[in-house]
Amino acid sequence: MTRLSTQERKEQIAIAILEIIGNEGLENLSMPALAKRLDIVPSALYRHFSSKEEMISAGLDLLRERIMGIFDQQESDSDDALEPLRRFLDLHRQFFHITTVFPRIAFSLADNETFDLRRQKMQRFHDTVLERISATLEKGRRNGQLRKNLDTSAAALSFWGILVSSTLRWFITGGDFDVEAYKKEAWDMFVRAVSI
Amino acid sequence: MTRLSTQERKEQIAIAILEIIGNEGLENLSMPALAKRLDIVPSALYRHFSSKEEMISAGLDLLRERIMGIFDQQESDSDDALEPLRRFLDLHRQFFHITTVFPRIAFSLADNETFDLRRQKMQRFHDTVLERISATLEKGRRNGQLRKNLDTSAAALSFWGILVSSTLRWFITGGDFDVEAYKKEAWDMFVRAVSI
DNA sequence: ACCTGAACACCGTTCAAGT
DNA sequence: ACCTGAACACCGTTCAAGT
Secondary structure, eight states: OOOOOHHHHHHHHHHHHHHHHHHHOGGGOOHHHHHHHTTSOGGGGGGTOSSHHHHHHHHHHHHHHHHHHHHHHTOOOOSOTTHHHHHHHHHGGGGHHHHTHHHHHHTTOOSSGGGHHHHHHHHHHHHHHHHHHHHHHHHHHHTTSBOTTOOHHHHHHHHHHHHHHHHHHHHHTTTOSOHHHHHHHHHHHHHHHHBO | OOOOOHHHHHHHHHHHHHHHHHHHOGGGOOHHHHHHHTTSOGGGGGGTOSSHHHHHHHHHHHHHHHHHHHHHHTOOOOSOTTHHHHHHHHHGGGGHHHHTHHHHHHTTOOSSGGGHHHHHHHHHHHHHHHHHHHHHHHHHHHTTSBOTTOOHHHHHHHHHHHHHHHHHHHHHTTTOSOHHHHHHHHHHHHHHHHBO
């Protein structure tokens, strides 16, 4: 055990939360497992967060920052409005194990007070992502690259769905699935669906 | 408590498992909660199944039967090869709360022996669904309705992704999302993507 | 100010005993 | 043959005590 400042511990905990959920799933996220990874005792976690939910919440904040950071780097001056989305899809492989946290938590939700915090955080996160994608599509719609009657909100969710579907299949096959090949096909279908 | 034959109890348990997971999520599926619903004591469940995993597995078998049953009813003589898929998508609202079990379990999976049974069952299930969808698309490809170069496997996963994306958004918004409107848009995009 | 260790209620599972 | 009730190891959380 090494004594750390609350701020350092909180960060460390958020990072570990994402790693555990990403690699081992929500069901395997236990306070003993988390504490062991940081070389402290389970009850020590409660010095820094008031509950497991709060720790998950901190993990989601970190995830949002990371994902939005990647979106931010994809801004481009290209005439092709779809370019940032295609690049984001390409980069996805680099942060695949972190993004899996998103659907894992989304599909853990239920109409239950226990999940209120979790759900609110997810919604703000998802809204931010979808708005960013919609804005990109809107730009293409205005410059005539995409269909005039395109529902950019629905299209944004469909785009996000490419990542979700590929992760779903990856999980189900236990990793025996060519994610990149699928994303390529799905992207071609997406472009065909939204273009003029 | 009412004494039931093992066969009746097993069925009852599988049904209750789907209801609990569908409505309250995997995290809220506890043996006490399950037993209470059947008006027996938790340990009585182990007379009929050897573990919680086995019970989930029985739930998945039931889910597969139900979903494949619905697919079976959509066979049609129509010239339009996409017709069965469109009808399946329409019917989805009727069994929405049951289908949510599928992504819930899929995104609970991890590279871990604990999940081996769960994963195998999910894979067989998913393979069956995707093959059925692929076969439908293949028919349309042969009769010239769909693109010659269409990757029907990828397209099948994308079609399934429409259901998954809409469920994801439904969960995240806490039900404040027009699933039917989204499915309509996503279906139009899908048709555009696969058609000639 | 951060961490440990004992304690408690809850969950998955086992097993002996009831009918 | 099916169910109950006591028991055990494990998890989330609290709290008093250590440094």
